[in-house]
Amino acid sequence: MNPLQRVQMELNLRCMKILIGLTMTLFPLFQVLAQQALPLWPAGAPGALGTADKDIPTLTPYPAKPDRATGAAVVICPGGGYGGLAPHEGKNYALWLNEHGIAGFVLKYRLGSAGYRHPVMLGDTARALRLVRARAADWKIDPKRIGIMGSSAGGHLASTLLTHFDAGDASATDPIERESSRPDLGILCYAVISMGPNTHQGSKTNLLGKDPSAELVKLLSNELQVTPQTPPCFLWHTWEDSAVKVENTLEFALALRRAGVRFDLHIYEKGTHGLGLGSRDYDATKLMDWTRDCASWLKVEGFANP
Numbered sequence: 001m002n003p004l005q006r007v008q009m010e011l012n013l014r015c016m017k018i019l020i021g022l023t024m025t026l027f028p029l030f031q032v033l034a035q036q037a038l039p040l041w042p043a044g045a046p047g048a049l050g051t052a053d054k055d056i057p058t059l060t061p062y063p064a065k066p067d068r069a070t071g072a073a074v075v076i077c078p079g080g081g082y083g084g085l086a087p088h089e090g091k092n093y094a095l096w097l098n099e100h101g102i103a104g105f106v107l108k109y110r111l112g113s114a115g116y117r118h119p120v121m122l123g124d125t126a127r128a129l130r131l132v133r134a135r136a137a138d139w140k141i142d143p144k145r146i147g148i149m150g151s152s153a154g155g156h157l158a159s160t161l162l163t164h165f166d167a168g169d170a171s172a173t174d175p176i177e178r179e180s181s182r183p184d185l186g187i188l189c190y191a192v193i194s195m196g197p198n199t200h201q202g203s204k205t206n207l208l209g210k211d212p213s214a215e216l217v218k219l220l221s222n223e224l225q226v227t228p229q230t231p232p233c234f235l236w237h238t239w240e241d242s243a244v245k246v247e248n249t250l251e252f253a254l255a256l257r258r259a260g261v262r263f264d265l266h267i268y269e270k271g272t273h274g275l276g277l278g279s280r281d282y283d284a285t286k287l288m289d290w291t292r293d294c295a296s297w298l299k300v301e302g303f304a305n306p
Contacts, residue, residue, distance in 0.1 A: 035060055037108065040127045045110070047120055054114040057124040059131060061139065062094035062104040070101035072145040072303035073136075074187070075128045078106070079152030079274065082121065082206035083113040088276040089151040089189070095282045100295055100304035103141060105132055109157065112206025118220060121207065125161045126181035130168065133179040145303055147231075148183035152244060152274065153203040155191020156222070159252065162186045162233065163225035185301055186233040187294060190241055190273055193248035194221045200244045223248075226255035232262040234297045236290045243273035264297045266290060 037058035039045075048055045063069070074097055078090040085108060094104025109124040110116040129146060136143040150158030165182040172178050192200045195208065195217045208216055218224055233256060237249040246267060256263045268289065278288040298304035 035062060038131075040124060040131060046123065047116075049115050055110065056108075057110055057127070058108045059128050060091075060094075060106045060108070062091070062098055062106065063139065064098045064101045064103050068098075068101040068305060069103070069140065070145075070303060070305055071140065071142040072101070072147070072298075073103040073105060073132055073139070073141045074147040074149050074303075075105045075107055075125070075132060075183070077109065077125060077148070077150035077154035077157045079150065079154040080111075081200065081202045082111055082153045082156075083202065084111065085109075086151070086154075086274065086276070088280045089154060089274075092277050092282045093149060093151075096277055096284075096287070096291060099284060100298060102298070102303055103139060117209055118207050118216070121157055122160050122164060125157055126165065127176070129161065129165075129181045129183060130176045130179040134176040143179075145184055147185040147187065147303065149187040149189070150191060151189040151276065153192050153200065153207075155188045156193060156203060156207075156220075158183075158186055159188055159191055159193055159222040160220065162230055163222045163227070182229075183231050185231050185303070188233060188235050188249065188252070189290070190237045190244055190275070191235075191248060191252070192244050193223050193252045196221050198245045198247045198251070223251040223255045226252070226259045226261065228259050228261065230256065230259060230261045232301065234264045234266075234294050236266040236268065236293070238271035238273075238275070239267060239269045240271055241273045264293070266293050 037060045040057045040059060045057055076090055076093050078085040080086045090106040094106055097104040107128045109121050132146050133143045148158045148161055162183060168179045169177050192203045195204050235249050235253055237246045239246055253263055253265045275288060277291060279286050295304055299306055
């Protein structure tokens with residue numbers, strides 16, 4: 001190597017180090033800017049009862065760091081009995097997914113406490129999946145690696161999309177509506193699954209009203225709606241959960257098994273309902289065991305960094 005080539009190589013290395021440094025320095029600012037709630041329907045959500053915040057479903061992106069990003073994404077449905085949205089089951093999950101190279105998108109869906117009933121919540125969730133898929137190139141996401149995640153009633157909403165998705169409307173003038181709403185995988189955390197005897201009554205009432213028909217109860221009992229086209233799932237629950245019976249998760253796993261759908265099931269003995277990651281504020285040093293098991297499964301599924 002002659003002296004000129006050596007100087008050129010040193011300049012190239014210095015430029016590369018500067019670019020890497022700038023990327024890592026500017027990423028926190030980029031992430032703050034990215035964490036802005038986007039309305040699912042900028043012109044107004046269909047079926048909206050007003051124009052207040054509670055009437056505007058949104059999606060908040062949490063991108064993974066560029067040096068870790070795998071191109072996979074997960075839409076997150078916080079729990080709250082269809083009457084509220086639990087913060088620790090939204091943003092915290094997104095930050096945890098980011099650690100594994102996965103972009104998180106936290107959904108604010110409309111609630112029964114604001115006067116909404118099915119199918120509004122499912123419509124919001126389907127729209128969120130379509131939106132991420134439609135803008136996959138903007139967010140540097142693989143449109144074939146977009147999952148859904150939910151806890152408690154948010155788990156019911158996630159399981160509803162897992163069993164009630166559609167291929168999109170090819171004739172729609174809105175390009176987002178042309179996209180499929182089928183998730184590529186699901187993560188269900190101590191989820192409400194059934195609207196039958198094992199349901200969580202508060203979630204059922206907020207979703208379906210006080211006196212739903214037998215047909216509607218069956219339609220939204222998602223253990224009865226699994227087909228071979230249902231995406232693979234990671235399921236976890238605790239035996240001690242006294243708010244949402246563990247039978248919800250067990251019956252969904254059995255339905256997946258009967259349909260020949262792959263799943264990873266974990267029932268832990270200890271733990272109350274609503275555990276999330278284990279703490280109300282995100283702390284990567286105090287994560288529950290399920291996060292380790294889920295991260296391993298996400299690697300197998302090609303979503304997380306090896």
